[in-house]
Structures are given as C-alpha cells and as structure tokens.
Amino acid sequence: MHSRRKFIKQSIVGAASLSAVATAISCDNNSSAAKGQGKKPIVISTWDFGVAANKAAWEVLENNGRALDAVEQGVKVAEADLENQTVGKGGFPDRDGHVTLDACIMDELGNCGSVAALENIAHPISVARLVMERTPHVMLVGQGAKQFALENGFQEENLLTEASEKAWKEWLKEKNYKPVMNIENKAFATEKLPGNKYNHDTIGMLALDANGNLSGACTTSGMAFKMHGRVGDSPIIGAGLYVDNEIGGATSTGVGEEVIRTVGSFLVVELMRQGYSPEDACKEAVMRIVKKKPDIAKDIQVGFLALNKNGEYGSYALQDGFTFAVCDNEKQDLIEKGKYHYNPKKS
Numbered sequence: 001m002h003s004r005r006k007f008i009k010q011s012i013v014g015a016a017s018l019s020a021v022a023t024a025i026s027c028d029n030n031s032s033a034a035k036g037q038g039k040k041p042i043v044i045s046t047w048d049f050g051v052a053a054n055k056a057a058w059e060v061l062e063n064n065g066r067a068l069d070a071v072e073q074g075v076k077v078a079e080a081d082l083e084n085q086t087v088g089k090g091g092f093p094d095r096d097g098h099v100t101l102d103a104c105i106m107d108e109l110g111n112c113g114s115v116a117a118l119e120n121i122a123h124p125i126s127v128a129r130l131v132m133e134r135t136p137h138v139m140l141v142g143q144g145a146k147q148f149a150l151e152n153g154f155q156e157e158n159l160l161t162e163a164s165e166k167a168w169k170e171w172l173k174e175k176n177y178k179p180v181m182n183i184e185n186k187a188f189a190t191e192k193l194p195g196n197k198y199n200h201d202t203i204g205m206l207a208l209d210a211n212g213n214l215s216g217a218c219t220t221s222g223m224a225f226k227m228h229g230r231v232g233d234s235p236i237i238g239a240g241l242y243v244d245n246e247i248g249g250a251t252s253t254g255v256g257e258e259v260i261r262t263v264g265s266f267l268v269v270e271l272m273r274q275g276y277s278p279e280d281a282c283k284e285a286v287m288r289i290v291k292k293k294p295d296i297a298k299d300i301q302v303g304f305l306a307l308n309k310n311g312e313y314g315s316y317a318l319q320d321g322f323t324f325a326v327c328d329n330e331k332q333d334l335i336e337k338g339k340y341h342y343n344p345k346k347s
C-alpha cells in the first residue's frame with residue numbers, strides 16, 4: 001500500500017439538471033473521481049463505512065485472492081461493527097424487538113446464496129455463502145436459515161445491543177415508521193438531520209480480482225423497526241445484488257421495496273450489457289422507480305452502485321447524500337459522494 005496522506009479534493013462538474021459536486025477523500029494526491037478507473041483489482045462498496053470494509057477486501061485482492069473471498073471478508077467488517085446499527089450484530093431490531101438479518105452473495109460463475117430474516121447469527125454473509133456452496137438451494141429464511149447455520153458450526157448469540165434496544169424502546173413511544181433519507185451518511189445526517197433516528201442502511205460490495213473475475217455481497221439488518229418477517233431487497237438476487245462475470249455487477253441501498261419492484265440490480269447489469277456505462281445504467285434504474293412511483297420517489301432514498309468487467313464504476317441515487325467507497329492500486333481510502341442524483345423535489 002502506498003502512503004496514506006489524506007487530502008480533500010473538491011471539483012465542480014457542470015451537468016445541466018443534476019447536482020454534480022464530487023467530493024473525494026483519498027490517500028493518493030493524484031487521484032480524482034475519474035482517474036484510476038478501469039483498473040483491476042478493485043473493490044467498491046456503499047456508504048462511508050465501505051472504507052473499512054474495502055480494506056479487508058483489499059487484503060485478499062492484493063494477494064491475488066478471489067473476488068468472492070474479498071467481498072465476504074469485506075462486508076464481515078461492517079457486520080461485526082457494533083456501532084453500525086443497520087448491518088449485522090448491533091443492528092436495529094424489528095418492531096417486535098427481534099434483530100433479523102438479510103444477506104446474499106454471488107460469484108463469477110453465477111452461483112449465489114442468500115439468507116433472509118435470520119436471527120441470532122452474527123455473520124449472515126458467511127451463512128449465505130454456505131447456502132451457495134453446501135446446499136442445492138439459493139435462499140434459506142427464518143428458522144430454517146438459523147437451523148442450517150447452527151448445523152454448520154455458527155454460534156447462536158444475542159444480536160441486540162443495549163444501544164439498539166434503547167433506540168427501539170424510544171421508537172415504541174411513537175411507533176412512527178418513516179424511513180429517513182441518507183441516514184447512512186453520517187456527515188449528511190449530522191448536518192441535515194440533527195437528532196435524527198437512524199433507520200436504514202446496507203453494505204453492498206462489488207469486487208473485480210486480479211484474474212478479472214467479479215463477485216458481490218450485500219448484507220443488512222434492513223429497515224429499522226420493520227414488521228416482523230419483512231424482507232427487503234438486500235438478500236434477493238437480482239434486486240439488492242446481481243453479478244454477471246461477462247458484464248459487471250450492481251448492488252443497491254435504500255428503500256428495498258422499490259428496488260424489488262424494479263428488480264434493480266439485474267436491470268443495471270442488463271443495461272450495462274446493452275452498452276450503458278455503470279453510471280448511466282444506475283441512473284436508468286433510478287429513473288424507472290421515478291417513472292413508476294413519482295410520489296413515493298420524492299420521499300425516499302435509493303442508490304445503485306455498479307462495477308463493470310473493465311473495472312469502471314459508477315453510481316446514481318434518487319436523492320443527494322449517497323456515498324460509496326473505492327479501493328484499488330491507486331486509492332485506498334476514497335469516499336466518493338455519489339456525483340449524480342435525481343432530485344424529484346427540484347424538477
């Protein structure tokens with residue numbers, strides 16, 4: 001790894017109706033939002049906490065490891081982070097007080113595995129990988145997923161931390177279920193939403209390894225205080241994650257119901273197959289949501305992140321505030337503010 005001197009670079013990119021302010025925080029003085037694209041290996045992941053996750057993935061990638069191992073190791077960092085209250089252990093519970101986790105993983109051969117509404121198991125992504133590798137199925141849910149995890153050596157543990165229990169008890173006082181936009185981006189949340197209630201967040205990660213193979217992983221505790229049994233887009237192959245080793249991969253974050261309705265990540269990959277750049281493909285997927293549900297689109301966040309077979313990446317979100325982290329040979333701590341977003345309130 002090269003020197004970790006940090007700098008902040010801001011560039012204004014003019015783009016007619018779109019807000020186009022790119023902010024990059026990087027260890028590389030020469031990097032910019034565009035430079036370094038097209039390199040391999042590379043790993044990208046959603047939100048600021050992607051930086052720490054990318055580091056773990058990078059350790060695998062820089063040692064010529066497989067993208068599949070990289071994404072599993074990477075997102076496990078977010079799953080283990082108790083301060084992260086929307087992924088893995090420490091996640092917010094549903095409205096009945098259960099922490100239920102969703103995750104999926106997909107490799108370069110089109111193999112995939114998934115778990116949904118999994119309770120008491122700290123690393124759902126690793127269970128999802130075992131579903132892929134050790135069963136004839138793609139998806140296990142609820143009790144069945146837990147039984148499978150226990151049979152395969154995972155330990156049962158309490159995932160509800162004191163902090164998340166406290167937040168849930170606070171929420172019970174009003175029982176107001178309204179997703180807050182960009183709650184994952186702490187700077188944005190602190191500035192724009194003082195006293196906010198964290199209520200949604202996911203890590204989606206895509207990696208291209210030195211051999212040119214792609215894999216992806218996605219893991220979350222889903223919407224905070226959701227109905228018991230609710231499953232979002234994150235564990236659903238094609239919605240929260242999709243990888244086609246000939247073309248590229250995509251993942252999503254935000255209000256999962258809208259992503260499921262449009263089969264968002266599959267759509268992004270198929271658009272890249274048609275020649276769209278990663279960013280344009282993400283934009284088209286976001287606009288599909290806007291076209292179908294303009295009223296809902298005003299009040300929610302959905303962000304897509306995509307990486308193509310050439311190592312080029314891009315994102316597009318419904319609202320301002322989406323960020324993602326990038327790590328390759330040139331930049332290891334990069335956080336990019338999603339450059340482009342649709343802002344329904346302004347149109």
Ligand code: SD4
Nearest residue numbers: 200201202222232254256
């Ligand atoms: C879900 N998509 O469960 C997830 C939540 C999320 O940023 O991504 N929040 O719907």
